[in-house]
Amino acid sequence: METTYRILENQITQRLAGINNYEPIHINQALSHYLDSYQLPMKAKLACLTIDTAMRHLDTTSANNLSRHSILIGDLLSAHFYTLLAELNEPAYQDKISKAIVTVNELKSSIQHQQLNIEELVNAIVKIETIFPYITADYFSVEVSLTELIKQLIPSIVENPPIYLNNFSHDRLVELQTEIEAHYI
Numbered sequence: 001m002e003t004t005y006r007i008l009e010n011q012i013t014q015r016l017a018g019i020n021n022y023e024p025i026h027i028n029q030a031l032s033h034y035l036d037s038y039q040l041p042m043k044a045k046l047a048c049l050t051i052d053t054a055m056r057h058l059d060t061t062s063a064n065n066l067s068r069h070s071i072l073i074g075d076l077l078s079a080h081f082y083t084l085l086a087e088l089n090e091p092a093y094q095d096k097i098s099k100a101i102v103t104v105n106e107l108k109s110s111i112q113h114q115q116l117n118i119e120e121l122v123n124a125i126v127k128i129e130t131i132f133p134y135i136t137a138d139y140f141s142v143e144v145s146l147t148e149l150i151k152q153l154i155p156s157i158v159e160n161p162p163i164y165l166n167n168f169s170h171d172r173l174v175e176l177q178t179e180i181e182a183h184y185i
Helices: 004-015 029-036 042-063 068-088 091-112 118-139 146-153 170-184
Strands: none
Touching (some): 004 042, 004 068, 029 042, 029 118, 029 146, 042 068, 042 091, 042 118, 068 091, 091 118, 118 146, 118 170, 146 170
C-alpha cells in the first residue's frame, strides 16, 4: 500500500504542475508514519497531513520573509486540505479540525508574543504538535495514546525545532524538551 506521504507528495506535484521555482514543501514524515499505523480513512489521513504541511509551509514563509509566490503555494495547500475535507464529508470532523486550526494559530501567536509561562509553553508546544493527528485518530474511533503520539511527533525540539520556536535559545529549547519529557513521557 502506498504511504500517505507519497500520496500527498504526488497530489502536491499534480497541483503544482506548471509552476516553476518555488521553495521546497516539507511534508512531516513522522506524522505520515503515525497516521499510516492506524486504519483510518485515507482522505482523513491526507487531510490531517495536508493541513500540517500547509501550516508549517506558511510558518516558514512568514518567518523567513519568503516570496508572495510561496504564500500562494501555502494557500494552495490549504485549499487542497478543504477539498479533502469536503470529499470526506464528515461535518463533525470538519468542525473539530477547523477549531483546532484556530487553536494552533492562537497558541503560536501567544508563543511569538512570549505571553506564556514555562508550563503553558510546554502545553502549547504539545498541543500544536499533536492536535491534528489526535483529533483525526480519535474521531475515527482509534484509541489514542497521547504519550505515544508525543514520542513519535516531538522526538527532539532541540535538534529540529519547529519554526515557531526559532526565537528560543538552545538552552531554552533544552529546558522545554526536558519539561515535555518530564510531564508527558
